Amino acid sequence: MINDFIILILPILVVFISLAVFFIWVFKSKEPYSNSSKNTNVKGDT
Amino acid sequence: MIEYIGITVLWVFLYGYLIIGSIDFGAGFYSFYAKITNKKHTIRKVIDRYLSPVWEVTNVFLVFFMIGLIGFFPNTAYYYGTALLVPGSVALVLLSIRGSFYAFANYGARESNVYLFLYGATGLLIPAAFSTVLTISEGGFIIADESGVRLLLGHLFVNPYSWIVVLLAIVSVLFISASFLTYYANSAHDKEAFELMRKFTLIWGGPTILMSFLVFLTLSTHNPEHFQAMVEESWIFVLSLLSFLAALWLIYKKQQIGIAFSLVCLQFFFAFFGYGYTHLPFILYPYLTIYENITSPEMGITLIMAFIAGLFLLVPSLFLLLRLFIFDAEYVKGN
Amino acid sequence: MLEDPVLLSRWLTFITLGFHIIMATIGVGIPIFISIAELIGIKKKDHHYILLAKRWTRGYTILVAVGVVTGTIIGFQLSLLWPSFMQSAGHVISLPLFMETFAFFFEAIFLGIYLYTWDRFKNPIFHWMLSIPIVIGSSASAFFITTVNAFMNTPRGFDLENGAFTNVQPFVAMFNPAMPSKVSHVLTTAYLTGAFILAAIAAFHLLRGKTHIYYKKALHLAMIGCFVFSVATIVNGDISGKFLAYYQPEKLAAAEWHFETTDRAKLLLGGILNEDEQEVKFGIEIPYALSILAFNRPSAEVIGLNDFPQDLWPPLYIHYFFNLMIMIGMFLAAVSFIYLVFYYFNRFNSLNPWLLRAILLGGPMAILSIEFGWILTEVGRQPWILRGYLKVAETATTSGHVFEMLILFSLLYLALGILLPVILIRLFTKKSVESEIDKHHIIL
Numbered sequence A: 001m002i003n004d005f006i007i008l009i010l011p012i013l014v015v016f017i018s019l020a021v022f023f024i025w026v027f028k029s030k031e032p033y034s035n036s037s038k039n040t041n042v043k044g045d046t
Numbered sequence B: 001m002i003e004y005i006g007i008t009v010l011w012v013f014l015y016g017y018l019i020i021g022s023i024d025f026g027a028g029f030y031s032f033y034a035k036i037t038n039k040k041h042t043i044r045k046v047i048d049r050y051l052s053p054v055w056e057v058t059n060v061f062l063v064f065f066m067i068g069l070i071g072f073f074p075n076t077a078y079y080y081g082t083a084l085l086v087p088g089s090v091a092l093v094l095l096s097i098r099g100s101f102y103a104f105a106n107y108g109a110r111e112s113n114v115y116l117f118l119y120g121a122t123g124l125l126i127p128a129a130f131s132t133v134l135t136i137s138e139g140g141f142i143i144a145d146e147s148g149v150r151l152l153l154g155h156l157f158v159n160p161y162s163w164i165v166v167l168l169a170i171v172s173v174l175f176i177s178a179s180f181l182t183y184y185a186n187s188a189h190d191k192e193a194f195e196l197m198r199k200f201t202l203i204w205g206g207p208t209i210l211m212s213f214l215v216f217l218t219l220s221t222h223n224p225e226h227f228q229a230m231v232e233e234s235w236i237f238v239l240s241l242l243s244f245l246a247a248l249w250l251i252y253k254k255q256q257i258g259i260a261f262s263l264v265c266l267q268f269f270f271a272f273f274g275y276g277y278t279h280l281p282f283i284l285y286p287y288l289t290i291y292e293n294i295t296s297p298e299m300g301i302t303l304i305m306a307f308i309a310g311l312f313l314l315v316p317s318l319f320l321l322l323r324l325f326i327f328d329a330e331y332v333k334g335n
Numbered sequence C: 001m002l003e004d005p006v007l008l009s010r011w012l013t014f015i016t017l018g019f020h021i022i023m024a025t026i027g028v029g030i031p032i033f034i035s036i037a038e039l040i041g042i043k044k045k046d047h048h049y050i051l052l053a054k055r056w057t058r059g060y061t062i063l064v065a066v067g068v069v070t071g072t073i074i075g076f077q078l079s080l081l082w083p084s085f086m087q088s089a090g091h092v093i094s095l096p097l098f099m100e101t102f103a104f105f106f107e108a109i110f111l112g113i114y115l116y117t118w119d120r121f122k123n124p125i126f127h128w129m130l131s132i133p134i135v136i137g138s139s140a141s142a143f144f145i146t147t148v149n150a151f152m153n154t155p156r157g158f159d160l161e162n163g164a165f166t167n168v169q170p171f172v173a174m175f176n177p178a179m180p181s182k183v184s185h186v187l188t189t190a191y192l193t194g195a196f197i198l199a200a201i202a203a204f205h206l207l208r209g210k211t212h213i214y215y216k217k218a219l220h221l222a223m224i225g226c227f228v229f230s231v232a233t234i235v236n237g238d239i240s241g242k243f244l245a246y247y248q249p250e251k252l253a254a255a256e257w258h259f260e261t262t263d264r265a266k267l268l269l270g271g272i273l274n275e276d277e278q279e280v281k282f283g284i285e286i287p288y289a290l291s292i293l294a295f296n297r298p299s300a301e302v303i304g305l306n307d308f309p310q311d312l313w314p315p316l317y318i319h320y321f322f323n324l325m326i327m328i329g330m331f332l333a334a335v336s337f338i339y340l341v342f343y344y345f346n347r348f349n350s351l352n353p354w355l356l357r358a359i360l361l362g363g364p365m366a367i368l369s370i371e372f373g374w375i376l377t378e379v380g381r382q383p384w385i386l387r388g389y390l391k392v393a394e395t396a397t398t399s400g401h402v403f404e405m406l407i408l409f410s411l412l413y414l415a416l417g418i419l420l421p422v423i424l425i426r427l428f429t430k431k432s433v434e435s436e437i438d439k440h441h442i443i444l
Helices: A002-028 B002-036 B040-072 B075-083 B085-107 B113-137 B153-158 B160-187 B191-222 B224-232 B234-253 B257-279 B297-325 B329-333 C005-043 C047-081 C083-092 C094-115 C124-129 C131-153 C170-174 C179-207 C213-247 C249-256 C289-295 C318-344 C353-379 C402-430 C433-443
Strands: B142-145 B148-151 B282-284 C159-161 C164-166 C267-269 C272-274 C279-281 C284-286 C384-386
Touching: A002 C005, A002 C179, A002 C213, B002 B040, B002 B113, B002 B160, B002 B257, B002 B297, B040 B075, B040 B085, B040 B160, B040 B191, B040 B297, B040 C047, B040 C083, B040 C094, B075 B085, B075 B113, B075 B142, B075 B148, B075 B282, B075 C047, B075 C083, B085 B113, B085 C047, B085 C402, B113 B153, B113 B160, B113 B282, B160 B191, B160 B234, B160 B257, B191 B224, B191 B234, B224 B234, B224 B257, B234 B257, B297 C094, B297 C170, C005 C047, C005 C124, C005 C131, C005 C179, C005 C213, C005 C353, C005 C402, C047 C083, C047 C094, C047 C213, C047 C402, C047 C433, C083 C094, C083 C131, C083 C164, C083 C384, C094 C131, C094 C170, C124 C131, C131 C170, C131 C179, C131 C384, C179 C213, C179 C353, C213 C249, C213 C289, C213 C318, C213 C353, C213 C433, C249 C318, C267 C289, C318 C353
Parallel strands: none
Antiparallel strands: B142 B148, C159 C164, C267 C284, C272 C279
């Protein structure tokens, strides 16, 4: 039944999907504010 | 069968708490002692290096024992829960003060004498409070009837047996802790700390044995049945005494300190399991026995399975912790 | 009132848990951010992220320490205040309680190792790997303990014959119908709260005029988390509504002041209830919304409170907690959404002071929302402690000293509640970010 899927399975998937989206988003996005940081320390020699 | 596995598992955890907790509680006391006598650099460093990584683990042994007890023997929750509201709450507050103030002092910004005092004082009060639960389990202090379960707090306060147990708990804590710190200071090649802790080990050794004998004596009048069972299994307690003598001899001779500490652990192992074994079948004399109050076999077997699975996870992790902090020569020396 | 052990026990449990869940929620939420910050730092060779992970870990450790303390208290208090409940629960639901201790044990061991081994490995990835057990351990603790709470709402896996539990099935009890939606909601809200607290800290520093890119990196990382997990929270919040409509309709009806069973049910926001007339004044009504929340169909029939005997109704004030929780949830989602829109469309400034202020507000709001949601679910279960089997009033301790204990613990929490922020502030002001970054440059 669709209701059982929504109530008993879907919520667990929501946790894993949101974690995955979060990890991928953070890793795929380019370095934030990297062009507006001239007034601060330049990143280390790394 | 399940009841024996269950009580053994629980007793092993309580034994683990006894050793690790004692080291922790005693260290708090010695830490405070070092502070007020300005011996800061000799033993404080040794104590901090040991305590910092492992203190949270200590608490878990206790919670584990409690949850396991309720899991395997659910009725204990009703009897002990109702009776121990006041003493249990006081012990909890002490434990909370200790845990949070340790964290505040250790990870927080400033070292404060107040924190250290609370840390040291609670280190002796908590074992005193917990040991009374063992006293209560001997019977005579809890009344269960139609109107419910009640604790006779007044009886507990005037009973010689209960006070002897409290004293035994305190001196044991100081003895176990001192012998461990002797070993740890020895591994760290910290000569000053080693001499100081060795002295404490020798000092507290005598009272520990004296109190143990007194516990035997007073138990004979308080709970003759249990005393009789102990006499019948007296070989265990003889082994305990032999371990103690051997440990003290090695520490006196400054030889094989590692083995000496293991012997101290063995001493308490024999005494604790001898006590526990002869205590059976009662969990609370005379109301609760392990036979009548064991949980259903379905739950019991599942708990044991979960326990075994958990061990596969925990033993390697604990091994890693010990490898990195207790048995890593470089870390112990402070490099 | 001072003599009623049931009411006093409820109060003591309330203040203990109300205090504990702040620490517990943050303790579950923050590790994933520490872990990912360290990994980014290693992968991109950016020591700002490493420092971020280090500083977050310091604060996290103190909160966990207090969380261990309050967790130990609640663990014991359950037996001390609700002995009959723990006796029953021990028979059926002790498995997850038992496993929760294992999970926490696991987390505590690795937290101890993680804290003291920042520079002990040649390859830093080994140190990062130590954070994984912390993430798993903390989330697993949340999972196990939430199954116990779920069990209280939908008890399964046993038969009750003459007061004795027979035919016990521990896994059926653990995987009860309330479990998935509750676990999901607890986990994503914990991540959301953790994210918003970290974002609020970064926003606070930026508002105070700090301009270092370190804070901006921290803000951005946390805000992505805020958005993703607020969306997830809305999704599983909606699922929780469907769970309630199906399995625990009286809780949903009480939260919504929905008295008569009707189709095309409306959702009510706010309002003042006249209990005798069952009439609501000044409320905002959204047509069909309750039916959609409950069954995804505007025409669906939603069971009303009048279908239940009045002595089994939960207190009706939970309506306000329900509304407040939802409003804060929407606020958090909106703030993080606006931030990301501003960030990705260059026409706007995503570091706009008003937006930063809203983010700063989001931190405490998220914690409040956790408290409201928790009050909603616990009070909404009343009068039951095990729904359908055991009532709260039957299980409290019979001791006459609960009031003294209430005072004792209140003083303890008051002391901790004052000291904890003081210690945290002192810890973080003693070593400023800038000085730590400079120090790092010298080492490099």
